Amino acid sequence: MPEISSLHIYNSLTRKKEVFAPLNPPFVGLYVCGPTVYSDVHLGNVRSFLTFDVVYRYLTYLGYNVRYVRNITDVGHLLDDSDEGEDKIEKRARLEKIEPMEIVQKYTNGFHSTVNQFNLIPPSIEPTATGHILEQIEMIQRIISNGYGYEINGSVYFDVKKYAEKHNYGELSGRKLDELLEQTREELAGGDEKRFFADFAIWKKASDDTIMKWDSPWGIGVPGWHLECSVMSTKYLGQEFDIHGGGMDLKFPHHECEIAQSIGADGISPVKYWMHGNMLTVNGTKMSKSLGNSFLPEELISGDHPLLEKGYSPMTVRFFFLQANYKSTVDFSNEALQAAEKGLKRLMDAIKKLDEIVSSESSSIDVDSLIKKCTKSMNDDFNTPVTIAHLFDGVKLINSIHHFQEINKKDQKKLRDHYHTFVFDILGLKEENIETSNDELPNELMELIINLRNQSKENKDWGTADLIRDELKKLNISIKDNKDSSTWNYEE
């Protein structure tokens, strides 16, 4: 393995790790497919957005000026592509008996509060499909005028067969049209108005009772789902931009269609690096709402779900995800979550210790080497599990200070900065103990209690000392005795 001194990204398009070279440094364009806001996001969705949160954070750390665009799909995501295809949001609105835009607002709010809990940084721009109807109509017109779209009965379809004459439809997902053709699945047997089964709607005629619909050169309708990402990425990041991310399950057809649309409209393959995050599984199968094996974030935190033995904090979950490679599936399990919970505590405790350590004259810890290792692993396609392993190696060193290791003031500061940068800024973890009040009173009270307890200890009144510790434990406060002092902390 060659020394990795610069960022390498696994590009789904070429199926290789490539050196990351932005199109217009120091600027980087990052587009991530956001949620369709027709229901609550579940933990699998969170994992995907988390992956790109770390990508964004690390690119920023490297000094790039990143414009991060993550859309909200608030119209046009049909249940299927057939003539009766119904908009997911409309359907939900009918079920909940409220306006479609109320659905959109409700679940957008929910999405924001969820990703906020997991400490995801908001994108630079969060555009919505309904806010870009005009641009979508314009793109459809470009596609039609280039001969890659056709209108039938007020709907417009992308002409995949025509496109495939000159271009490689399937280059991203590794599919070949003739192989697709050989498929015998009944659902593909057609019977709808498309000329070719692989054609996809870029404008869909709306029925009379549809609420969200717009006028267009082809009549009243809604834009096709794949189109919005092409339009909004082009608008905010340009016809060609650096990184496009999304879940593995969007690779085909969604991202494949995006490429076709951009080439069809503007003749340019839009994305230099495609990144795909893998799925969260439960007992080996993909977490999805339809299978009923998904958790909502509230259920996860409260532990109120048949598959959960207890609740897990958002940072525990974040850490759990980061301990696996984003390209691998992660299987949910209580045991693994509990291991992550303890590991995270160990990491966080060491960082705290770093502030309290009394420094020595000399230093036996090679801080530069540790920093280099962490950078190297992150440069290797955002390898967070290996980075975390390096950080744990450092934890061992930190815990050995005053035993086998010593550290001077300069290194102490450097090490502290390193941990703060990597753990808080890049991995995006944070302290999440009980809400800290500005009030000094708890600290003063605890100081008082600890002093009283220490007096009992000096008098060898172990009964009282243990009673205080036990009673505090019931209040979720833990006391730890060190050689000369005692410390206290809130327990989870």
Added chain:
RNA sequence: GGUUCCGUGGCCGAGUGGCUAGGCAGUGCUCUGCAAAAGCAUCUACAUCAGUUCGAAUCUGAUCGGAACCUCCA
């Protein structure tokens, strides 16, 4: 059926030819009034079979098992 990927110790999870992952759990010891934390030491591995090689978790082939996608999906 097609395409792609995966199978590592009790659990999770890195690792692409030789040398250490890491976390959690276990065992022994040190420290401690006890406990907790921490440190030191230590035990469980590379699905199966065959091949290439001086040497294979890593490369090749076969077998078994699992997953994702194949127009709802993050």
